[in-house]
Amino acid sequence: MDKTGQPNLFVLKCILTLISTLFLTTTPAFCKASHRSSPKTTDPNTSSTEPNYTSHIAELKNKLQNKGFTVILQKPFVVIGDEPPETVRSRSIRTVKWSVDKLKQDYYKNDPNKIINIWLFKDSESYNKHTRQFFNERPTTPFGFYSDKHNALIMNIATGGGTLVHEIVHPFMSANFPQCPPWFNEGLASLYEQCREKDGHIYGMTNWRLEGLQKDIRAGKVRPFKDLTSASEFTFYHKPSGDNYAQARYLCYYLQQKNLLTKYYHKFRANCKTDPTGYETLKKILGTKDMKKFQKQWENFVLKLKFP
Ligand SMILES: [Zn+2]
Numbered sequence: 001m002d003k004t005g006q007p008n009l010f011v012l013k014c015i016l017t018l019i020s021t022l023f024l025t026t027t028p029a030f031c032k033a034s035h036r037s038s039p040k041t042t043d044p045n046t047s048s049t050e051p052n053y054t055s056h057i058a059e060l061k062n063k064l065q066n067k068g069f070t071v072i073l074q075k076p077f078v079v080i081g082d083e084p085p086e087t088v089r090s091r092s093i094r095t096v097k098w099s100v101d102k103l104k105q106d107y108y109k110n111d112p113n114k115i116i117n118i119w120l121f122k123d124s125e126s127y128n129k130h131t132r133q134f135f136n137e138r139p140t141t142p143f144g145f146y147s148d149k150h151n152a153l154i155m156n157i158a159t160g161g162g163t164l165v166h167e168i169v170h171p172f173m174s175a176n177f178p179q180c181p182p183w184f185n186e187g188l189a190s191l192y193e194q195c196r197e198k199d200g201h202i203y204g205m206t207n208w209r210l211e212g213l214q215k216d217i218r219a220g221k222v223r224p225f226k227d228l229t230s231a232s233e234f235t236f237y238h239k240p241s242g243d244n245y246a247q248a249r250y251l252c253y254y255l256q257q258k259n260l261l262t263k264y265y266h267k268f269r270a271n272c273k274t275d276p277t278g279y280e281t282l283k284k285i286l287g288t289k290d291m292k293k294f295q296k297q298w299e300n301f302v303l304k305l306k307f308p
Pocket of ligand 1: 166167170185186189
């Protein structure tokens with residue numbers, strides 16, 4: 001998407017920060033998702049090209065023998081953790097399976113066709129030690145990160161699990177909507193950093209990003225939606241005007257509250273050849289031509305929100 005991007009834009013790498021209280025809550029995350037290395041997809045209905053999980057897991061188990069890890073197949077991911085087996089199993093079901101099921105229910109048909117390992121290290125000691133040992137990398141954050149190079153989400157799970165859902169959105173977005181611009185990719189992922197189930201669906205709640213956004217709105221630092229939606233990866237990640245993540249998140253939150261979010265996603269995806277930024281589709285779904293007026297209305301909506 002961004003022709004001026006650095007080589008490291010090929011590397012999907014996320015810096016995560018988390019709260020450990022609720023399994024689907026989180027604190028500040030800076031996460032950069034690349035859209036240029038779109039993985040091929042696997043249609044679950046014609047899954048003859050499904051990756052070979054059996055040999056992948058056998059290799060992992062062999063490598064991890066007697067090291068105290070539990071390996072669980074939680075398609076399309078493999079979850080690996082060194083907490084007690086029942087805890088790893090519980091996280092695999094309550095966070096990974098739950099979010100995958102809910103995201104697929106509302107948004108995604110295709111699974112990523114490569115196997116992504118989700119490493120849940122039990123504490124900072126394990127996380128630091130194993131990141132060096134297994135990946136020859138030094139963690140740049142105490143919380144966790146996603147490495148496209150290693151097809152791995154590497155986490156210090158002691159800090160919580162909310163951003164796991166944020167990260168899970170990205171490979172699914174790549175597999176289903178590889179043209180998705182950064183604002184919507186990060187907006188949707190950020191929306192589900194703090195989420196719960198509502199009426200059988202995944203539901204994003206207000207979170208820590210609200211306070212900064214409210215400050216930016218009061219300071220007049222929030223960019224027009226036309227600029228946000230057309231921001232390249234370089235602009236979105238490196239040249240924020242206010243907090244791009246927060247603006248994108250609370251636009252998605254607004255659409256969710258108006259029951260327009262899933263409808264918007266599907267229309268945007270269908271129209272992306274003629275409307276690659278999603279801006280025109282946004283105007284249509286909002287039923288407005290006056291986006292200046294809408295922005296004011298949205299800002300007032302955001303200023304009334306509360307967190308916690
Ligand atoms: Zn992200």
